[in-house]
Amino acid sequence: MKANIKAKKSKTDPYAGERLKQSHFHPRQAELNLREAWSSWNGYKFADYYYDEEYEYFCIRNSCATYDICPMQKYSLSGADAEAILNRMVTRDITKLKQDRVTYVCWCTDEGRLVDDGTIFKLGPDSFLLTCGSPSLAWLRKSAFGFDDVQIVDLSDDIAALSFQGPTTCEVLKKMGLEGIETLKPFNIMHFDIAGSSDQPLMVSRTGFTGDLGYELWIVPELALTLWDALYEAGDDYGIQPYGEAATNMARLEAGFIMPGMEFNEALKTIHYKYDQTPFELNLDWLVDFKKPHFNGRSALLKERDQGSEYRLVKLDIEGNKPAEESYLYAEEGCETEIGYVTSAMWSPVVKANIALAMIKSKYLKGDIWAEIYYGKELRHHNKVVRCQMQETPFWSPDRARATPPLAF
């Protein structure tokens, strides 16, 4: 008896609960994570890269690759008040969203500071799925206070989701047997039976975070590996490859998408006054619909629209080839007037330019912009001051990302 108890004890994990959770795709991803380059996202074990970040980046841009979005937060809102709750919460007009469509949204505090961004899927007249980067249940509950008819369910752990991005993705999905996938337009949703799963179909949305052609695949956890295997079989000839955080970060920067912890600090987690951002500062004006009579933060944002924002997020094309990571920006080559800071920077292989996103004080937007770049060379520190050019259009926005049907390969 005694020995038995002892044996049991030694088997219980004293760190249970502290360990990272494994994604529904973990068995396959672990096998392909040749470099064991794990970090974490929302408590999940999450790959920075699997083999090589540049290689994975080129897979996204030249063929196809998968990115695990199981750790992304997913909330189902259903009931007669679901639409009203979301519509009051986000800055966009959700009443215009049609069924089986997805829209990109952001939401703010009462003071008009950005809480988070994400996507809303309209799955039925009274049924929505909200996805976002950080846990948001508390804010959703607060937003739902005072409404009667809504059920909010945190499905974050209960949906297996995989982002599938790159120019050949449509072709691969066709090969996998998703009939008619080529008719799916950007931000639309379709459902497919796979492995006889008619009651729990695969949901496919033409969405992504790379600025390229791409899809997101949503399925019950029990079918996660079935989906993976079918996809990898179909994609074999196309060099299908998983990619991690590093390649995502490159692709999204080229597409000009903002990232929490880089471009913005979530308002509910910000301690210092105004160290968070507003949608206008982040260049998300197009998401703020003042035709809508009320949404959270509206009066603060209206005031900002009329009086001007303190900062503005801009795209910079920077001289030379040294990434301007964490650079300060100045109004002159002599670095006398500090006018802003770089939030993300990289040498873009596909655009062949030294690009960056940066926050610049609005009043300096019209003048010259200089970046002071620090870089290392064999353990020595160097710096140089280079000229930056502001760019209006996204660095990377190929027609193929929008074409329906997409190009065949």
Added chain:
Amino acid sequence: MRVNLPQYDNIIIGAGHNGLVCAAYLAKKGQSVLVLEASDTLGGLAATREFYPGYKIAVAHSLSHFSPQIVSDLNLTDHGFKSGAPMPTIGLDLQGKHVVVTRDTVRGVTDKDASSYTDYLQLLERFANMLSPFWLKTMPRIGSKKLKDLTTFAQLGLKLRLLGKEDMGEFMRVATLPARDLMDENFDNDLLKAVLSWDGLIGSKMAPRSPNATVLAMLYRMSGEHNGASSIPQGGIESLINALHQVIATAGGQVQRHSPVAKINVQGDSNGLQATGVELADGTVLTAGRVISSADPKRTFLQLVGVENLEIEFSNRINRLRSDGYVAKLHLALDGLPHFNGIDIPDGRMIIAPKMDSIEFAFDNAKYGESPEQPVMEMMLPSLRDASLAPEGKHLLSAHIMYVPHSLKGGWTAQAKASLQELVIDTIAQYAPELRQQIIHAELLTPEDIERSHHVTGGHWHHTELSMDQMLMMRPTYEAAQYSTPIPGLFLCGAGSHPGGGLMGGPGHNAARHILGAK
């Protein structure tokens, strides 16, 4: 968006005294005003109603700090309002050793306590005088750099300085002190301590040991005509409500009973939201340039406006307002004048609370959702001051019973009410042995009853707790603390706004001034 001109400049929700005061000021300035009252009588918690044939009383049975300035601004005396003489406060003692407090003196205590009382009173009066201008002022907005707001801040600072160094320090020390400490510092007599702490506690969810705003509540009350002592106007509380009604009518304003507002209409277009009027329970839609609500903040925002028109954090703040009432009322229709041991004529405000612990223990019960085992109360025989309240030769007793929770564990069943009623009557009968035989009819109103009958969330004395976190520029909460609200065209004017509840008129007066100033 709005095609037609609104029917009224102002629609005021609720004909409690604050709604009426606000209406009176606006009407006198030539504005068109419609006051909509849900009930069949005017006055809100101060509405006089017949609870038994021939016997009338209002939930709020006496005045303690109705603003003399409002009386004079509105010429209320020309409309039949005449203030009454102050009543002594009598702390009842089972052995007949009552403590009697009048404006300047206290009887029934040692010489030491009596002389301490003089010093204590003088100090409190200096504090009360310093604060009194601020009860009738709009509080500054937090973070505002507007001259008006800065001036109010500066005035408060100056007033504090003018107290002198010693008093200023003492004020800062005493302002948030638990009543118990203040009393223990000054007096020996247990009954006296209980009686003097009473006025800081009544209506709140606080007891003598609670550090918070009980001293400030006492000072607030002392802004009244008789230094906070209770009085009943000649002609009863009704005469005050009637006078206010007359001022409004004379100035061309309208007051409509039986008109419960179901909804504050908020219209939205690309210019944002705007309160455009109200919809009555019967579906009638009325439009106005402004909607001014004297209903409590929770009711106003969460029921009448609806969260879909409000900000998320703001709605949650309103929801968090503490507004559970802890005062029940007992009304007794009596066959004659009851005799209280050791008192010739019970023509005062009598308090049953032998010591501060009696109050504290009753509160302890209530904190956990229980009815008090030994209730504490204040009571009076208003018919001694206003003969019209009872048939000739008969009398009525009105009592405020403290620490009766709005949400009783197990709910307010008929049984729970009946046993509390009996307990309260037994408690009183310890001091007035023949009382039971004189009772013709008894009525007990729990906070839950008052919530229902008077349309006040929680049945709360102040509509929402008058505590540090919910007073001054935080009342009821920031973004709604200066009578205006996040919704253009919607204003507040009831007890839930600064300075707070009690029959005082401050919120109604301040709201009107703010609105007229904002024009």
